[in-house]
Amino acid sequence: MPDRRTLPLGRIALGVAAAALVVFIVLLGVLNPPRKAGVFTDRLGPEQGEQVADYLARARDSLSGTDTADHWALVSFTEPLVPEQIPPNSGGLRIAQVLYQVPVPRVQTPLVAVPVPEGDAAAISSAESAAWLLPRTSPDERATRITALAAARLRSGCACTVGLVLRGPLNGLRNLASQNGIRAVEALPADAVAGRFGVVPLLPDQLDVALPGPNDGPVPDQ
Secondary structure, X not given: XXXXXXXXXXXXXHHHHHHHHHHHHHHHHHHOOOOOOOOOOOEEOOOXXXXXXXXXXXXXXXXXXXXXXXXXXXXXXXXXXXXXXXXXXXXXXXXXXXXXXXOEOOEOOOOEEEEOOOOHHHHHOHXXXXXXXXXXXXXOHHHHHHHHHHHHHHHOOOOOEEEXXXXXXXXXHHHHHOOOOEXXXXXXXXXXXXXXXXXXXXXXXXXXXXXXXXXXXXXXXX
């Protein structure tokens, strides 16, 4: 008579197979750990609420170094530019994005970033593209009027260029930073990846703290 404490061979084999599967899964996880989702913390421009003086010092520090690699960099201006002024204020460096915001007293207008191909003509004509990139629908009547106003002024060639994203070496960026009309040039490390960093320019009317202005003023018809 068989010992009732002895497990049948089939159940033993099933237990061994299950244990082997667990070991295999553990080894698979050790040898091929799951990839962590990318966390992209690079940013060009002041943090919201940052003191402007602190940002200007931080931007200057970002241009120190002796490497000759190209860096992504943000240029912020003392005054908004008309499109024809973009090339003379790029230091001859590759323009990757043109940043537009239509200035209206006590009205918050949208910031529009326009990617541009190489060449001065593309940068100059990018204001029309900025107008097309504005949202076609808005949540309320005031926002609709602001968007329509911004689009009309961009198409008219307004002085609405508030920043540029450039690509160039540190010495070229330092030369640009010393040019009249340039308020700040901030560079990312050379290993920063295109499309994986945020961009918020220092606006000309942000004098003490980098915060949005009031949005309680009347919206002009044009």
